[in-house]
Amino acid sequence: MVQVTAGEAIGRRPQFRPINVAARFAPVLFLVVLMIGFSILEPRFLTALNLFNVLRQVSIYGLLAIGMTFVILTAGIDLSIGSILAMAGLVAAMVAKGGLDNRFSVGDGSASLGLGWEFAALAAIGVGVAAGLVQGFAITRFKVPPFVVTLGGMSAFRGAALLFSGGGPVSGFDDAFVWWGQGKVGPVPVPVLIFVLFAVIAHITLSYTRYGRQIYAVGGNPEAARLAGLNVRKIILSVYVITGFFSGLGAFVLAARLNSAEAVAGTGFELTVIASVVIGGTSLFGGTGTIFGTVIGTVLIGVLLNGLVLLDVSAYVQQIIIGVIIVLAVAFDTFVKSRRRAL
Amino acid sequence: MVQVTAGEAIGRRPQFRPINVAARFAPVLFLVVLMIGFSILEPRFLTALNLFNVLRQVSIYGLLAIGMTFVILTAGIDLSIGSILAMAGLVAAMVAKGGLDNRFSVGDGSASLGLGWEFAALAAIGVGVAAGLVQGFAITRFKVPPFVVTLGGMSAFRGAALLFSGGGPVSGFDDAFVWWGQGKVGPVPVPVLIFVLFAVIAHITLSYTRYGRQIYAVGGNPEAARLAGLNVRKIILSVYVITGFFSGLGAFVLAARLNSAEAVAGTGFELTVIASVVIGGTSLFGGTGTIFGTVIGTVLIGVLLNGLVLLDVSAYVQQIIIGVIIVLAVAFDTFVKSRRRAL
Amino acid sequence: ADKHLTIMLSSPDLAFPFSVHIMKEMQDEAAKLGNIDVVVSDGQRNSSKQSADIEAAITKGVDGIVISPNDSAALAPAIQEAIDAKIPVVTVDRSVDSVKGILAHVGADNVKGGEVQGELIIKLFPNGANVMNLQGQPGTSAAIDRNKGLHNALDPLATKYKFVFEDTAGFDRAKGLSVTESALASMGTPPDAIAAANDDMALGALEALKGRELTGKVKLIGFDALPESLGKVRDGSMTGTIEQMPGKQGRQAVDILVAFARDGKAPENKITLLTPVAVTKDNLNAGERLGELK
Amino acid sequence: MSQPLLQMNGITKSFGGISALRSVDLRVDAGEVHALLGENGAGKSTLLKILSGAQLPDDGEVTFLGVKAAFNSPQDAQRCGIATIYQELTLVPGMSIAENIFLGREPGWANLVNWRRLVNQAKGLMARVGLEKDPLAPARDLSVAEQQLVEIARALSMRSKLIIMDEPTAALSNAEVDRLFDIVSGFKADGLSVIFVTHRLEEVMRVCDRFTILRDGRFVCDGNVADTSIDAIIHHMVGREITATQRRPAPAATDAVVLRVEHLSRRRGAEGLNAMALSDISLEVRRGEILGIAGLVGSGRTETARAIFGADPFDSGKVFIDGVLLHATSPQDAIRQGIGLVPEDRKQQALFLSLSIRANLTVAAHDRVSRLGVFIDSNAEDTLIAQYRKLLRIRMVGPEQIVSDLSGGNQQKVILARWLALGPKVLIVDEPTRGIDVGAKAEVHNLLFQMASTGIAIVVISSELPEVLAISDRIITMREGRVTGEVQADAASPEMLMALMTVDAVAA
Ligand SMILES: Nc1ncnc2c1ncn2[C@@H]1O[C@H](COP(=O)(O)OP(=O)(O)OP(=O)(O)O)[C@@H](O)[C@H]1O
Ligand SMILES: Nc1ncnc2c1ncn2[C@@H]1O[C@H](COP(=O)(O)OP(=O)(O)OP(=O)(O)O)[C@@H](O)[C@H]1O
């Protein structure tokens, strides 16, 4: 299958070796070339300030992409992450603001009106996990294809978020809350730290634990996995809980970052996130892919968006360039891989 | 594989037996139940006028869904249809209006300012086919997964449409043009006739021609298809040309229907269309599915949207209900199938 | 008692706070007038969807339609159908010129709004300024018109007022933030003013300014006068926002429709254009939603 | 002598680092049946894939019908009159048997498929190969053997001068094999040539005229079958003496029944609605005993195994392990309670083709290679892999090699290793030596003996009667989902088993 060939060729070995940069060599190279290009055209691109901006901007996509990698490795897909994110963000906001009444209150920042950020974060993640559970259940019990279930979820959760917020934003949190999105540790923005932390955890899980192995197995050949005694249902259920978790986490960080939550948040995230994962070399047909690749894919898209804005390219032309470069990135990767495997 | 099991269970027979309604029994039943429900709650739902409205509303999605069925049968996907539609629609509009200068001129209807509708239609389809060729080429030659290529196309073609139209709409065509979207033959709206016509052609192609069977083979087991001496590349290329064709055709009909073309037209169509195809029982993993199912899936979504508005359900709640019902429809289908196979 | 009515209120996008507000006010007005069933339709930024909703309303045989069209051209055929079906139609916010027989239009032209935005900048910086322009969702008429207006105001004075940066942030808060961050990073000296095509983007930009300790230093002007941004204007972190009185538009539209449907009373003037105003600290209570702010 | 039909000279092929073929020659004359022989991984399939245009050689030339041929695609080869039955089954699962037979060559006018003719012609071919199924049944529902028959039917349907058969008999039982050989002799009579790959050497003696032997990708020798013996061939293949399987002394009679199955019945799926897939199967296996199950294709052996293993649900009956009722609703349960199953269809049911040998081999035995039950202990893995690599002579580069790169036989060995590593109480092996070469086969047999002697109860399903006879202590025969007989192996003979396998099941 054309796409599978590509899928297989990409990132096969890495998954059971400690980060295997060689195998992910191509995308990295492509990224580097892109960055050099930008920094020539716009020297300010390469400033620490800007690079940290880029990282902070991608960190939320990145968190979602980590979860999405788990799902796609099982040959599944989750289109609902954006809607879950909106819903979870609003719930967190409500918790932090103590209800809808003073939704617009700017908040003097010092003190929270409702509960502290800890509860807000827990609420967001709780909502995400719950949503993931529901969808995972529909997929494993009723055997409805993930695409359909999560498409339904995408619509339903968005509706819920709108209903719940009456269409308007909820904003103005206390500093402790906002710190999670806007704060820094040394020069490094907090969201970036969160992203890196979870990327590492996810990498270890996939490469060095039984659970990780089983995910690859289920994605590679579900029937064989079943006959090898794996609990395929449980594993599939779990990955949707994981995307749910990361949607909730992402929602919290985004709310902190924007100092507000709204029902339209995360619209269209699903495609960007799936794109990062696929650009990172994970096959939509399951069984092959790495977190490392996903991180590269995410950063690549972030750099692209940022660079084009810096160059002040017209909005319309930007879309054309982005489209073309995404394809080129993967084409280049596939080309290099096919050469390496001499097939 | 959970999703495959579902996929497999659905619509197995059709692809090797000429039309077999029994196999698609479940979705039809579900549709009927839904319609009965609506007509009880709102008698006006069952008026000929309304039903023809629904059909006309879905006919454009339907055309796109026919093309999408070909692509998904090969285990591919096309996210770019919405953007191609926008681009093609604008080109058609330009042709009909003779350029951008009098883009907003209402047009006295009687006479076209530019060329006749034939040329407009040809232009739209030409653009669509060209776009499909480019993408199909990238997929087959450079072995870039269809998801990536068409995601790139989605962005690039949208950008092109915006660039090309400077953002704004182009409207006011002559009656001959508009007839294709608003006209009727007897009680039947023209777009519905076009939809039915191409649905029949597509069904015959898939069930009774070598080309059609080869599409199933390529989707079911590309390696087997290659070893059996099929030209897999050519077949895969062709299906993207087909979606391109239908995007162009849809663009023309939509422009005629709205008596205008805009660069944002077709935004988000891809998901709705893919949903109709999948609800219709076509497996995203290729090899199984029917046009008949796709038609049912398309109508189901149309009926749902129409019915909920008639019942004046709150807009937000509508989204929730739609999401849930889509999942239920497929769950029901899978359930019935699994019972029939007693597996 | 008044004659019972069923009317459709059709919005281009009920996920867009501006439209949501119009809808709320219209529903509230209908409730006030009493004995009216309201059918709400959400166009979801999709002209086909909104057309379909109008057709559904015709099927339902509603007594009137108030619509804020997603696109002034694309909704024409559907509205024509309604009028042909003897259903009175009032348009809000965005007019549909190509259709004859529309009962009335109530709006505050977005182009004017953009011009007001520009005029505020001129007022703030009499002797010129570097302006950064955050445009809306490409292709949507709100984005096009507001951008057009801003340029109408400033381009004649191009020597004094330069657009040092122009890009879309899709009417979206997160994009407003990231685009502004990137833009600021790309400029040696920050711009004097940022004009955003809606408040969401402005509020996003505000967070970016905070990050660079530029709050208040860069004059930030939004659009739509959402309660939240009124709050920011009050506390000085935003300089202004454009009020188009969407609520007033909506209420008037409903009044006109109902008056016609009940007593066959046609409006004295077919077109009512409310002039948008720039809300700043000095005229905060020009913001019609100030009340919602606690 | 007359110029040969096919002459391959100096064919060389390597994959990445691994060199599969080093300047191999092959000559096939018109009207001969030519045996291509060699151990697993010797390069047979690679050579044949090159001949059929499925892969391109790095070097060397092919002369077919006296003209130099360059087959760049399977299409080319087919056009020149070369039909191929590949070792790895290549059917489209969702499509009907009939369509799979005529894929790309559907009968009909212009581009239109004539379904009636398609079905009728398919029926004819299916009868010739002895496949009794609805031509419109999807290939997905066929057992491996049946799929193999479809592949053969497809080759028959092509008008070709040379038919390549890469291990066509591996999954077949005597009846089908006999039928296949009649067909082959038919070809010979018509002056067609056949290249025949098999690891069952007695078959070579039966039908082949000449042979070519490969070892480690090198040409070793060729000659006339008439002038050689099985032992000589084996000697050339493995380059060392190997001990053919010795029947082991019957184990000390124990009466500790480990696996007991009572009145197992299962209704068929959609296809034959109420037809029984399995009816009233009862059997026992004692500690350290090896029970053989013999039967023709489609006799229900695989389904029995799957039902016991919890892979398929069954309608009635009980399964006991060590006397306790087993509630296996899934393979997971079955494995927990000590049952292992080596499935017959390695590609569909066992292999993770896109994953490494490491991932494939240890997947069922994660308990044995994990730290804290959570993390994978790669050192433990390495030792495990090394152990079985040696034990089964798996021809591989290293644990990270992608399993799809292994030769068919070596893939089978990896799967065997997966289940041996698990160390179950009861091990059911379905066609355990399918596609495994003579040397390794003896090793697998001895391995099964060893396991039995450690007290494991073993059930062997094999379509190869000599194998069943050689390794079983007791043999039951099946037909149409029923048990039709039971005999002690030492008292049994092939004829006797054939008789039991073909008796009218209902009468039995
Ligand atoms: N696609 C591939 N990539 C890498 N190595 C391969 C590939 N295909 C075959 N090989 C290697 O080439 C060698 C020969 O393989 P081949 O399949 O020809 O053996 P064979 O003689 O057919 O063995 P068997 O009897 O088991 O079928 C093996 O070592 C195998 O690992
Ligand atoms: N899902 C299914 N639907 C319909 N028939 C099936 C299905 N699975 C298996 N069968 C049929 O059941 C019969 C028994 O299959 P099984 O695999 O048990 O035979 P067997 O004794 O193992 O012989 P072999 O495996 O060598 O073909 C076969 O005819 C097979 O086609």
Ligand SMILES: [Mg+2]
């Ligand atoms: Mg082989």
Ligand SMILES: [Mg+2]
């Ligand atoms: Mg079997």
